[in-house]
Amino acid sequence: MDVKFNNRDPVYVQVIRHFKEQIAKGYYVAGQEIPSRRELANQLKINPNTAQRAYKEMEEQQLIYTEGNLPSCITKDEKVLKNVREELIIEAVDLFVGSIQSINVPLSEVLELVKKTHDAKSGETEESK
Amino acid sequence: MIEVKNVKKKYGRKQILKGISFTANKGEITCLIGINGVGKTTIMKAIMALTPINSGEILIDGGKIRKESFEKITFIPDTITMPQQMKISEAFQFMADFYKSWNPQRAQELLQFFKLDENDRIANLSKGNTAKVNMLLGLALDVDYLLMDEPFSGIDIFSREQIAEVFTSHLIEDRGVIITTHEINDIEHLIDKVVLIDEGAVLREFNVEEVRENEGKSVVDVMREVYRG
Secondary structure (H helix, E strand, O other): OOOOOOOOOOHHHHHHHHHHHHHHHOOOOOOOEOOOHHHHHHHHOOOHHHHHHHHHHHHHOOOEEOOOOOOOEEOOOHHHHHHHHHHHHHHHHHHHHHHHHOOOOOHHHHHHHHHHHHHHHHHHHHHHO | OEEEEEEEEEEOOEEEEEEEEEEEOOOOEEEEEOOOOOOHHHHHHHHOOOOOOOEEEEEEOOEOOOHHHHHOEEEEOOOOOOOOOOEHHHHHHHHHHHOOOEOHHHHHHHHHHOOOOOOOEHHHOOHHHHHHHHHHHHHOEOOOEEEEEOOOOOOOHHHHHHHHHHHOOOOOOOOEEEEEEOOHHHOOOOOOEEEEEEOOEEEEEEEHHHHHHHHOOOHHHHHHHHHHO
16 A cells, blocks of 8 residues: 655545545445554554544545444445545536636547546556556 | 753853743654754753753753663753763663663664664764764653664765654654754654744744644744744
8 A cells, every 4th residue: 555645735635535446446345344553553654643633534435334343344335436536527627627627628628638648648547568 | 741841051151041942742843943052952851861051950751860760851961971992782781781762672673773883883884873873762662752962964865764764663652852953854754743942942833734724834834934924
């Protein structure tokens, strides 16, 4: 697990985002066990207090759950998991639309280009595999 | 908790510490940042009672430092203090003779972690490995508080990463750490708290996650503001 953290957003927020991406990707599935706080801190090279904070926040958002002394797991609530994926998509689209609008590009032109670039990039990653 | 309260210190006529106050909690990593000569090392020496202070007070878990405190708190200076002709294993014995809190299992664990050979003589080690042995001797003590003076200075990037990794592991967990550095980039994600010092005074003391959350600033952003603003 290699995550590049930026220095301006709270690290715990970036950790939560990392988890959401893994969920959206399907790397983490409903009910799957996740690393302990200590393991996570070690894997991501972060402070154990930060890992603790991220887990606490994810528990509050009901992304993960912890029963007694057992390891924490990804939620089994499919609705929550679906929302995570949607949330990430909407966020990405908003960002994209924002930067396109700021330079006044017509949608039709952009869509064509998006499709081309997307196809080219998927081709690349297929080959590199 | 280590509490430094309005500490003043003069070397001759030069006022080095002009009323320094800050706290460092157990279970947290507190970083003292400042350019060379602002008194970072003097603060650490003052906490360890290695140098007398002119006024102010330093408390460790609510009490003044005593002989017994040295089983609870340790100082890792920026250069190794063991005799150069000693083998690493002899340095271990030396520590075991002096400290009740010396933990031989942990010393072995650290030896493996840093990939060091206990039969090597300190004099024959590279600079990076000497720094690792120096760190190891402090980390293998079962103390509540660790003070580290410039653990990253003059070491190559991979050794720095290895030392930084120690901070994310159980070797540090639950202990209180005070570290001085000016190479903040290596450890920006690892620290809980920053105390910015200039000319013997605290300019700002802050929790790094809070500043990222409330102000959207990195540690370096705050440093730029405080030192240049």
